[in-house]
Amino acid sequence: MPGLPHPVSGRLFVSPVPVASGWPDDPGRSGAPVAATADDVRRLAGQTTDVTDVAAAVSTCRACPRLVAWRETVAVEKRRSFAGEPYWGRPIAGWGAAEPGVLIVGLAPAAHGGNRTGRIFTGDRSGDWLFASLYRVGLARQPTSEHAGDGQRLIATRMVAAVRCAPPANKPTPGERDTCAPWLDAELTLVLPSVRAVVCLGSFAWDVVWRALARAGLDVPRPRPRFAHAAQVDLPPPAASPPAPASPPAPASPPAPANCGKVQVDTPTQGWTFLQSQGLTVLGCYHPSQQNTFTGKLTEPMLDAVLGEAARLAGVRNNDQVPGSDGVRD
Secondary structure, eight states: OOOEEOTTTOOEEOSSOOTTSSOTTOOOOTTOOOOOSHHHHHHHHHTOOSHHHHHHHHTTOOOOHHHHHHHHHHHHHOOGGGTTSOOOOSOOOOEEOSSOSEEEEESOOOTTTHHHHSSTTOSSHHHHHHHHHHHHHTSBSSSOOOSTTSSOOBSSEEEEESSSSOOGGGOOOHHHHHHHHHHHHHHHHHHTTTOOEEEEESHHHHHHHHHHHHHTTOOOOSSOOOOOTTOEEEEOOOOOOOOOOSSSOOSSOOOOOOSSSOOOOSSGGGOOTHHHHOOEEEEEEOOOOHHHHHTTSSOHHHHHHHHHHHHHHHTOOGGGOOTTOTTOOO
């Protein structure tokens, strides 16, 4: 099948796009192992050491047969308005700052959005709303995100999907959610040391984030908080240990920190030092779907308020929007 030109680079690509074939920002690596089962996902996710490793492994995953079939069928059949473009047709990796202050979690790529462009929330109406708001509050370099390679950069922010492949009817099954969970777990573990705010776009992402935080070892509230727009749950740092008596010397180690927002640390390489001085805030936000934005359930000021609070928590100002500033934080 002949290739079609990428809208930004003009290079020809077949759909779905082969790994490491020159697509802008393709994180895939030629010859890398491919996850074909849930066990493979757990094993390969457990071997990652940085977010680029996670992105590379995610971008070739084939562990969910229904999702693989759907994303690739859509990539071949296309929507009429995009018939002249190649479709990515592979899983969508997280992208943005490697050490973000803000982590944004969505549900899954859109069939003709991220599944087409290769970047989550890029090239669809939901993305139009999201990136415009991110720009207004200082978390994105540009107000739009139309294609990979278009110059868009996130500022002190990383964006991930709970499920990395476009699902039929935007509804992944519980089994697909659970198969994909190790990718999120690996990425979350790597970025938590810098993250101050996690923004959950919709109730699906809200549920997935609480599950992931619990697996990461944080003491999450029980019962888990209910999702609502502008819901805000603070996980404070551990209480400081009381000082040891000056005289006589304490024979035993000082008491362990209180169990609030605490992580069990086995080795210093786990990187949980953020909890020693900073807390973590989880924010709920209605998903910027057309169903919510067209009906007025979600308005621009509502979206800006949540993302603006995330930016504030991360110490990002609007004047941080300067070339090359992706990842800049106070």
